[in-house]
Amino acid sequence: MAGEMEGRLSGTSVIPILTVQDPEQAVLASEALARGGMTVIEITLRTAQALASIRAVKEALPSLQVAAGTVLDDRQMDAALAAGSDFCVSPGLTPALLRAARDRGCSLLPGVATASDIMCGLAEGFQVFKLFPAMAAGGVALLRSLSGPFPDVRFCPTGGVTRENLGILLAEPNVLCCGGSWMASQSLIDAADWAAIEGLASAAQSGRGT
Numbered sequence: 001m002a003g004e005m006e007g008r009l010s011g012t013s014v015i016p017i018l019t020v021q022d023p024e025q026a027v028l029a030s031e032a033l034a035r036g037g038m039t040v041i042e043i044t045l046r047t048a049q050a051l052a053s054i055r056a057v058k059e060a061l062p063s064l065q066v067a068a069g070t071v072l073d074d075r076q077m078d079a080a081l082a083a084g085s086d087f088c089v090s091p092g093l094t095p096a097l098l099r100a101a102r103d104r105g106c107s108l109l110p111g112v113a114t115a116s117d118i119m120c121g122l123a124e125g126f127q128v129f130k131l132f133p134a135m136a137a138g139g140v141a142l143l144r145s146l147s148g149p150f151p152d153v154r155f156c157p158t159g160g161v162t163r164e165n166l167g168i169l170l171a172e173p174n175v176l177c178c179g180g181s182w183m184a185s186q187s188l189i190d191a192a193d194w195a196a197i198e199g200l201a202s203a204a205q206s207g208r209g210t
């Protein structure tokens with residue numbers, strides 16, 4: 001299971017996170033992100049149109065990996081899978097959510113913020129985690145502290161990641177990639193500034209962030 005998630009994320013520096021109100025906008029933003037080199041995106045289940053947006057993006061861009069984000073329970077996991085999500089992302093983890101993923105054969109990137117969270121995940125066979133909220137929880141200092149007791153664990157820091165701190169985070173050996181909303185923010189989507197989204201994605205994918 002761990003190797004499977006590592007494989008999914010190995011080709012990308014960043015997972016852009018979209019919280020979208022409209023499937024058409026989701027497609028346009030995703031097309032811009034893909035033009036900028038993104039191969040994986042996350043659409044959070046925080047809006048009424050999130051599932052329709054996942055479905056629309058998968059139809060328009062079948063080769064783009066689309067994750068459902070903010071998956072909190074098995075019902076949301078089922079809905080995300082039915083909409084065509086390639087995998088699920090959660091901000092934290094519960095034993096029930098980890099078991100639901102295993103029972104469904106659903107790829108899950110579960111969130112952790114502490115050593116105890118990681119131990120719960122390891123006990124269920126997970127080795128790759130979203131570190132959330134990455135910067136508020138300690139950023140690089142936390143990643144380095146966790147590398148001692150958990151040398152084989154890999155992280156996708158998310159939450160407070162910006163184009164300015166992206167490079168510093170990606171330089172940590174236990175970081176596979178980062179997640180963040182800055183490449184496709186609500187204001188850029190509202191402004192239909194697809195060129196800006198493409199440019200931010202392109203800079204992020206090259207690991208520079210700016």
Ligand code: 3PG
Nearest residue numbers: 158159160161180181182
């Ligand atoms: C998430 O859903 O993981 C976070 O909202 C992303 O955090 P950010 O907005 O600080 O990038």
